Amino acid sequence: MANRSVTTESAPVRWLLIGLAIVILTLFLLLPLAAVFIEAFRRGSEVFIKALTEDAALSAIKLTLLAAGISVPLNTVFGLAAAWLITKFRFKGRSFLLSLIDLPFAVSPVIAGLVFVLLFGARGWFGPWLKANDIQIIFALPGIILATVFVTFPFVARELIPLMESQGSDQEEAAVTLGARGWQVFRHVTLPNIKWGLLYGILLCNARAMGEFGAVSVVSGHIRGKTNTLPLHVEVLYNEYQFSAAFACAALLALLALLTLGLKSLVEHLSGHSAKGH
Amino acid sequence: MTVAHPATILGLVPFSSSFATAARGANHQEKDMLTTIRVAGDVTAQGVKVAEYQDGRVTVETGRDRVTGWPVPRVLRGALAGLLLAVAGIGAAPQAVQAETLLNVSYDPTRELYREFNEAFSAYWVAQGNPAPTIEVSHGGSGSQSRAVVDGLKAQVVTLALGGDIDRIAAAGLLPADWQSKLPNNASPYTSTIVFLVREGNPKGLKDWGDLVADGVEVITPNPKTSGGARWNYLAAWAWAEKHYGGDQTQVLDYIKALFTNVPVLDTGARGSTTTFAQRKIGDVLISWENEAYLIEKEFPGETEIVYPSLSILAEPPVAVVEKNTEKNGTTAAARAYLEFLYTDEAQELAGKHFYRPRNAAILAKYSAKLTPIPLVTVDKDFGGWAKAQKTHFDDGGTFDQAYGTK
Numbered sequence: 186m187a188n189r190s191v192t193t194e195s196a197p198v199r200w201l202l203i204g205l206a207i208v209i210l211t212l213f214l215l216l217p218l219a220a221v222f223i224e225a226f227r228r229g230s231e232v233f234i235k236a237l238t239e240d241a242a243l244s245a246i247k248l249t250l251l252a253a254g255i256s257v258p259l260n261t262v263f264g265l266a267a268a269w270l271i272t273k274f275r276f277k278g279r280s281f282l283l284s285l286i287d288l289p290f291a292v293s294p295v296i297a298g299l300v301f302v303l304l305f306g307a308r309g310w311f312g313p314w315l316k317a318n319d320i321q322i323i324f325a326l327p328g329i330i331l332a333t334v335f336v337t338f339p340f341v342a343r344e345l346i347p348l349m350e351s352q353g354s355d356q357e358e359a360a361v362t363l364g365a366r367g368w369q370v371f372r373h374v375t376l377p378n379i380k381w382g383l384l385y386g387i388l389l390c391n392a393r394a395m396g397e398f399g400a401v402s403v404v405s406g407h408i409r410g411k412t413n414t415l416p417l418h419v420e421v422l423y424n425e426y427q428f429s430a431a432f433a434c435a436a437l438l439a440l441l442a443l444l445t446l447g448l449k450s451l452v453e454h455l456s457g458h459s460a461k462g463h
Numbered sequence: 464m465t466v467a468h469p470a471t472i473l474g475l476v477p478f479s480s481s482f483a484t485a486a487r488g489a490n491h492q493e494k495d496m497l498t499t500i501r502v503a504g505d506v507t508a509q510g511v512k513v514a515e516y517q518d519g520r521v522t523v524e525t526g527r528d529r530v531t532g533w534p535v536p537r538v539l540r541g542a543l544a545g546l547l548l549a550v551a552g553i554g555a556a557p558q559a560v561q562a563e564t565l566l567n568v569s570y571d572p573t574r575e576l577y578r579e580f581n582e583a584f585s586a587y588w589v590a591q592g593n594p595a596p597t598i599e600v601s602h603g604g605s606g607s608q609s610r611a612v613v614d615g616l617k618a619q620v621v622t623l624a625l626g627g628d629i630d631r632i633a634a635a636g637l638l639p640a641d642w643q644s645k646l647p648n649n650a651s652p653y654t655s656t657i658v659f660l661v662r663e664g665n666p667k668g669l670k671d672w673g674d675l676v677a678d679g680v681e682v683i684t685p686n687p688k689t690s691g692g693a694r695w696n697y698l699a700a701w702a703w704a705e706k707h708y709g710g711d712q713t714q715v716l717d718y719i720k721a722l723f724t725n726v727p728v729l730d731t732g733a734r735g736s737t738t739t740f741a742q743r744k745i746g747d748v749l750i751s752w753e754n755e756a757y758l759i760e761k762e763f764p765g766e767t768e769i770v771y772p773s774l775s776i777l778a779e780p781p782v783a784v785v786e787k788n789t790e791k792n793g794t795t796a797a798a799r800a801y802l803e804f805l806y807t808d809e810a811q812e813l814a815g816k817h818f819y820r821p822r823n824a825a826i827l828a829k830y831s832a833k834l835t836p837i838p839l840v841t842v843d844k845d846f847g848g849w850a851k852a853q854k855t856h857f858d859d860g861g862t863f864d865q866a867y868g869t870k
Contacts, residue, residue: 307615308635316615324616406616407601408566421602424734425574426762428742 221439224432236422236430237437241410245418245434248329252401252414253394256334260390264341265383269375271342272349273357283346289338297335298403301328324406329414332400337390344386345379352378381456385449392445396438520594532595563596563797568618570605570691570780571734572755576817577622583813584804588797596797604732605691612637612785619789619798622782624691624733626842627849629783642783651779652805653819656839657692657699659770660740660749660756667747671772672703675748676721683746684726685736687856687863691780692733694857696750699776701856702840706774719866741767752778754818757833777839 194202226233236242267286271279289297303309305322315322322328356378360370376383398416405412413421415438422431514522514531522531569577581598589595601608601616605624612618613635623629626643633640643650661669667680675682685693700722701715708714728745730736733752740749741759748770749756756769782802789795804810811821815830827834846852856862 302614305615307613309614312615321615321617323614324611406611407603408599409601411599424571424602424738426742426758 218439221432221435224428225436227432228429232429233433233436236427236433239430241413241421242418242430242434244410245413245415246437248326248413249395249415251326252329252333253391255330256337256394257387257391259334260337261341261383261387263338264343264345264386264390267342268345268349268379269371271346273354286339286342289335290343294332294336294397294399295403298332298400301331301335301400301404305331323404324408324412326412328404329401329412332404333394333397336397336400337394340390340393341383341386344382344389348379348382349375381452384452385456388445388449388452392442395441531589563594563794564599564792565596565619565794565798565801566599566601566617567620567622567801568601568608568612568616569622570608570624571602571732572692572737572752572758573622573780574600574602574734575758576754576813576819579813579817580805580810583809584801587804587807587809588800591800593797598801602734604685604689604735606689607731617788618785619792619794620782620784620801622780624778624780625694625849626779626781627694627853628691629781630849632783632785637785637787638783639786643781645784646782646802647806648822649779650781650783651822652782652802652810653780653814653821655753655778655780655819656775656837657695657750657778658753658756658775659772660751660759660767661770662747663766663768665768665770669748669770672700672774673707675700675750676718676725680725680748681727681746682722682725682748682750683728683730683736683740684750685733686729686731689731690733690736692752692755693736694852695752695776695778697856697863698842698846698852699772699774699840700750701862702776702845703772703774716862716866719862723867753820753834757818771835771837774838774840777841779842 237246267282271283302323304311305315305328306312307316307323309323322331356374357370360374365373396416397414398420401414402417402420405414405417407413407417407421409421415434419431419434419438422428422434512521512523516522516531520531521534567577567581577600581600585595585598601611601618603611605628608616609621609623609628609631612621612632621629621632626649629638629642630640632638633642639645646652659669659675661667667674667677669675669680674680684696687693687697697719700719704715704718708718728736728739730739733755736749737751737755737759739745740751741763749759751759753769756767759767760769782805784795784798784802786795789798805814806822808823808826811823811826814821815826815834818830818833820834821827821830840846842849842852846855854861
């Protein structure tokens with residue numbers, strides 16, 4: 186072997202390590218994924234399609250898309266603003282803000298859900314006021330969106346901060362000296378530089394928003410056809426012994442995840458090309 | 464399909480209005496064609512349209528009778544249903560405010576019963592000349608469901624596993640303290656009891672409560688702190704032990720300790736325990752609701768069998784109208800009718816069919832081949848009522864904590 190010098194380990198050790206990695210990957214990733222799809226189609230594609238087109242499933246899909254559709258744009262705007270602030274400026278409390286952005290990663294989603302119950306539940310801090318004004322937050326759409334926004338808060342910002350940090354602010358400064366205004370700097374200088382990272386962050390954020398279970402479960406109220414998101418609907422079906430239907434919905438979620446991963450790879454591929462082109 | 468009104472996208476307008484408009488537009492061209500309507504939840508009906516109302520609802524002639532409900536646009540039945548619904552009906556799911564929406568917050572094993580019952584009630588309510596109600600259901604551990612209602616889940620009726628859980632809602636001021644006297648039979652339209660479910664052939668020879676504490680027997684039961692069914696399980700075991708040991712409290716507590724030493728998984732709700740036992744195949748015996756046990760026999764034929772112990776408990780799952788919530792929505796009459804309908808012959812038959820013990824003696828007799836009569840203790844006579852039983856056994860520092868904590 187010509188490139189033997191690259192690795193010092195002997196061939197058997199290398200094969201052992203590679204084999205181990207493959208076994209672990211198969212056991213923990215491929216097998217469960219395959220099981221979801223096999224179980225979903227075990228009673229035929231008719232059951233599969235019916236499970237996804239019945240009213241409760243449709244409403245769950247709709248609610249999931251709606252929750253993601255609202256929380257992802259919100260968190261994109263927030264993530265952009267936060268990353269811009271943190272990387273282009275130096276100010277007091279900057280590192281505190283950074284840790285604050287990471288908070289949703291550190292907190293268990295169940296706690297996140299319970300906090301909202303504590304704040305907005307009938308006996309919560311704002312409960313009496315909400316009740317007096319006839320506003321329903323917990324066990325309704327606003328609660329589900331709040332929980333989703335909270336849990337997916339850091340994704341875009343976390344993706345952008347290292348990228349923008351490494352790029353520095355030389356180009357922006359140059360643009361400013363040439364007379365560009367704030368918005369022009371952002372549109373023509375910052376955004377083109379970060380677009381791939383931004384897209385990547387949005388994809389991750391979306392994947393999590395659609396898949397979130399814990400926090401949403403606490404604030405959902407589990408009303409069939411109304412406040413059940415797709416992950417919650419999977420649990421409901423499973424508890425009703427409708428295993429094929431449960432796995433059909435799970436397969437849809439898995440498909441969404443695979444789609445996200447596919448798009449992610451595409452983004453990486455494209456961004457790699459554009460980087461080389463520079 | 465018309466373009467969704469901007470307000471709909473913002474979630475300001477209940478979704479039915481935009482859909483109804485679309486459906487009405489479509490129906491102009493196809494007057495004689497069949498119209499599909501949504502009556503309640505998953506229930507749909509199809510027929511020739513005979514009337515159309517201001518709020519978008521239509522009445523159709525199905526051939527058998529006339530049914531009123533929300534029209535389902537044709538496109539929604541197509542293959543692209545999911546996507547279209549998601550794009551056009553955005554803002555829809557959660558706030559579809561309709562004249563009479565009843566939310567029934569129930570416990571775990573009633574899913575199948577109420578699915579059928581809701582259809583029966585809808586048909587009955589419409590036959591009474593009312594618009595078709597939308598009936599929503601939420602299921603979970605009885606204790607957690609009760610807590611959710613207290614925390615603001617807008618239930619119109621609660622149908623829970625035990626009185627204590629409704630008492631908690633009453634304590635929060637959402638319904639009157641004397642709720643149990645508002646309906647016949649302690650406000651329990653059906654009863655049930657606690658039985659054992661063992662593996663096919665009963666390989667460990669489990670016949671009675673005493674056998675459950677033997678070495679190497681794995682017992683599956685949910686957590687009495689969160690599950691109503693588990694509390695019935697616990698009290699049934701306690702009643703047997705009390706009788707067996709002649710009332711010696713130390714021995715009874717030792718028995719309970721030994722019982723929970725044999726529990727490998729403590730799920731939060733009855734349905735969780737059932738899945739643990741039946742689907743995940745953990746444990747030798749499931750202490751279970753009678754109806755749940757028969758349901759498993761039906762779902763997993765030939766894998767399990769039911770054992771009736773020498774003594775069990777009369778479980779009275781109660782129902783109540785959450786008056787504070789219904790008054791606000793003006794649904795008190797419908798909510799009352801919903802619960803009263805549980806006592807009709809039709810509903811009692813449904814209860815028997817789903818392996819609950821109907822209160823109606825004649826209907827119960829019809830199902831007695833399965834619902835075996837066995838000696839049953841009651842909470843009121845043998846445990847001094849739920850308030851006392853809850854305090855003695857399940858509140859912090861109660862006998863369950865003593866038994867489980869010092870394991």
